[in-house]
Amino acid sequence: MDTLRIRHILQQTAGTTCAIRGWVRTCRHTKNVSFVELNDGSCLSNLQVVCDENTVLTDEDRHALQTGASVEVHGTLTESPGGKQTVELLATSVVVTGGAPADSYPLQKKRHSFEFLRDIAHLRSRTNTFGAVARVRNTLASEIHAFFQSRDFLWIHTPIITSLDGEGAGNLFQVTTMDPAAVPQSEDGTVNYREDFFERPSFLTVTGQLHVESYATSHERVYTFGPTFRAENSNTSRHLAEFWMVEPELAFCDIDGNMDLAESFLKTVLTGLLDTATEDMAFFDLRIRPGLLDMLSGVIEKPFVRITYTDAIAELERSGKSFEYPVRWGSDLQSEHERYLTEERFGSPVIVTDYPAGIKAFYMKQNEHASDDRRTVRAMDVLVPGLGEIIGGSEREDRYDLLAARMDELGLDRDMYGWYLDLRKFGTVPHSGFGLGFERMLMYVTGMQNIRDVIPFPRTVGGLRY
């Protein structure tokens, strides 16, 4: 007898004989039969198992069949007389693998708050919402890989441990084998890193971009997709200390090609997600964020508006709206500004380019500029309705002298970034890329409001359980 996943068995016709395994979501006992709703994580839907009280279930079984118990059932698929499902499994045998005492099992057959479920993160994947989040997370990751793989991009496994002390991308976690109670010191009283594992300060990566640029200059099309770490003191619904990031990088590609890539990336990945995770996405649309599917369809169908930062500022000034934060050339766009542009002014995704150099990273390509106080770089932010910035990227500075000068200007250590400068010294090439916070995108596509609810075990400032 075959063991089937519920996802597959629900597509079988009546008459199939099989075994299934899973966890009890809820039970309803009647005089002659018991109805057991079983879920095995393969899909959102439960399978209704019908057990004859007299022939299949012992009193002990009947008692043990509670929410949370694991069971193995053998039986025959039949058409269901009940209205809520087309097929059900008529059990010939039921084995309770592991009980879940109802007086101590935290999950009940009722709605729980996300806050409560966050405290039992090891059990929350057994709920509808977190089961769906796990499947959508998997599908989204799979679609992202499929997008790049089908376009000849190489997945580069950039390092987790790095010697680069960031580049303004937030605070780092230091990696060390030194004993915090007895840190070795040099004669001048400073920490003697010669005694540390790498014989120099080392950190968890805050971005794979700099490293992946190296492979872009050998393989042309590359991307990273892996964990990233930021020690920000940001205790918000949008920040994690450990999160996943996607960063494609293309050689022989300017900012326009970069924008084309970002636009087709979002459209293709979203299309694949909606086609593959149909049932789960319908659940999010129904229960988590009404209007979600329409919002995502808008991103797929509408061409992205492309506008420079300077023009975007002009649009905001022309809007006549009173924003909480002033609109000023030189300041970054606030959420309310981004919302106005995507939701009111254009009603579509918007790509804003050519930001002031002062608010962007050192490696972005400098534009020719008329005056020193209006210097811009070839940055691009992709803004989407309902969220704001979802992608940030740029064409990179590929001219050695200009990059070196900018690094000096910002006081970056030339020795530390020598290898990065080398990429401009030997066979330099126009190249571009962008970064996407994987969990931020997951929040967007599921409508989940807290980033801690789209990653299995969230790590946040002041919070490390499990």
Place this chain on the structure above:
RNA sequence: UCCCCUGUAGCUCAGCUGGUAGAGCAAAUGGCUGUUAACCAUUGGGUCGCAAGUUCGAGUCUUGCCGGGGGAGCCA
């Protein structure tokens, strides 16, 4: 780091201008029933986050601490 809200039964919450605790769900027991948010009845279940203060009296007012949530900044 700053601002705001919040902490009462296993869960979700009510509890007014101070007078020593309630509901729904869950659980246990019984009943009924091809049920599906099952239904009906009964029962058990609380150091009201912690500590101090005001008061004859504090779940309620004050202060501090701890936890949770939301927003800002920073960022992805």
